[in-house]
Amino acid sequence: MSRERRTLTHWTAIVASTCLSLSLAACSVGDAVSVDPDPDKPFVLAGVSEVTEIAQLTGPDAMNDTASVSVAGTDLGSMVNVGDRTLFLFGDTFGERDPESIGGQGGFWRSNVSAWTTDDDPTDGITFDGWFSDDVGLAAALIEGDHDANGAGGEVTKIPTYGFAIGETIYVSYMSVRHWGDPGAWDANHSALIVSRDGGESWDPVAGVRWPGDSNFIQVATAQVSEDGEDYVYFWSIPAGRFGGVQLMRVPADEASVEDQGAYSYFAAVDGETPRWSAEMADAETVVDGTIGELSVMWSTYLDRWLMTYSDAGNAYIREGITPWGPWGDPVELVSAGDYPGLYSPYMNPRYVSADGRTVYFTLSLWGPYNVFWFSADLERASDE
Numbered sequence: 001m002s003r004e005r006r007t008l009t010h011w012t013a014i015v016a017s018t019c020l021s022l023s024l025a026a027c028s029v030g031d032a033v034s035v036d037p038d039p040d041k042p043f044v045l046a047g048v049s050e051v052t053e054i055a056q057l058t059g060p061d062a063m064n065d066t067a068s069v070s071v072a073g074t075d076l077g078s079m080v081n082v083g084d085r086t087l088f089l090f091g092d093t094f095g096e097r098d099p100e101s102i103g104g105q106g107g108f109w110r111s112n113v114s115a116w117t118t119d120d121d122p123t124d125g126i127t128f129d130g131w132f133s134d135d136v137g138l139a140a141a142l143i144e145g146d147h148d149a150n151g152a153g154g155e156v157t158k159i160p161t162y163g164f165a166i167g168e169t170i171y172v173s174y175m176s177v178r179h180w181g182d183p184g185a186w187d188a189n190h191s192a193l194i195v196s197r198d199g200g201e202s203w204d205p206v207a208g209v210r211w212p213g214d215s216n217f218i219q220v221a222t223a224q225v226s227e228d229g230e231d232y233v234y235f236w237s238i239p240a241g242r243f244g245g246v247q248l249m250r251v252p253a254d255e256a257s258v259e260d261q262g263a264y265s266y267f268a269a270v271d272g273e274t275p276r277w278s279a280e281m282a283d284a285e286t287v288v289d290g291t292i293g294e295l296s297v298m299w300s301t302y303l304d305r306w307l308m309t310y311s312d313a314g315n316a317y318i319r320e321g322i323t324p325w326g327p328w329g330d331p332v333e334l335v336s337a338g339d340y341p342g343l344y345s346p347y348m349n350p351r352y353v354s355a356d357g358r359t360v361y362f363t364l365s366l367w368g369p370y371n372v373f374w375f376s377a378d379l380e381r382a383s384d385e
Contacts, residue, residue, distance in 0.1 A: 242293025
């Protein structure tokens with residue numbers, strides 16, 4: 001698809017029901033990744049090469065005309081595939097912004113906004129087809145935060161962390177932020193879900209489904225998987241901030257279960273090759289230790305392994321997993337803070353790969369310009385013999 005800028009339009013069509021064959025986590029549970037529970041396969045990710053900044057996606061000088069929808073500064077950019085469309089979920093967004101500003105500052109503040117695209121060629125950046133917008137065509141919040149003062153004990157903002165789709169129904173997980181603290185540290189009130197049943201035109205809270213703010217289930221990355229013949233949505237989950245480890249939960253991949261708190265279960269242990277799941281959140285075991293921030297997980301067809309990307313309030317990393325619950329390999333530096341100070345949120349999407357999956361594309365936020373950029377990296381595979 002050409003990088004020529006397009007006129008951004010309001011999404012009024014119902015989302016197409018046909019999934020692209022490249023997507024492993026798109027609109028149908030039939031695209032779920034089958035889990036191989038064998039933990040004894042070797043690690044094969046030897047490193048990354050040809051890490052490239054391809055394009056700026058948002059803000060001044062971006063390849064997309066975000067000024068026309070009043071998006072001067074924004075961050076994050078996790079992705080969810082719905083039919084032939086991909087939604088990009090952005091965090092705190094400002095329509096007016098001093099060019100000298102650093103980080104999340106400015107006027108016309110919305111807690112979250114979303115663009116969508118049918119661009120399936122990631123090699124030259126991603127052209128947005130449109131935005132979820134208000135009546136005058138400006139990017140609108142999917143669910144607005146209260147915008148209470150920081151430290152007042154209320155809700156400063158609602159930040160989307162990841163989304164997934166069941167058929168044409170779209171779910172987005174968000175965290176309610178109570179207090180922004182030191183760099184990389186913040187406190188949450190809770191995490192919860194919102195849902196759209198009309199292709200993203202309107203969004204509603206999912207009643208009765210939420211996790212407490214001091215839990216390990218505040219920020220998530222999702223994938224649809226098939227385990228023992230059953231389809232699930234898996235959530236790799238971390239606390240608020242960028243300094244916690246990863247725990248894992250799952251829910252059957254149907255709307256009734258997603259909207260029932262009691263249907264969620266938590267990875268509690270493994271007996272040989274058999275994972276044990278518990279209905280009690282307190283039983284959840286950490287599957288990846290470390291200082292993990294804003295993570296993304298997908299299945300790599302090139303490595304035949306799981307991939308996880310994240311930042312640690314410094315660099316961005318990638319690591320491989322033998323099963324969803326591990327073992328997980330050592331982190332490999334993906335992007336250095338020395339080259340890109342203030343980087344965070346490296347988000348992948350299984351739709352955006354090339355060279356038979358060897359080249360992986362991802363969004364990356366930079367705190368200084370406070371906007372989202374598009375990167376690529378080549379995976380280096382060692383022999384698994």
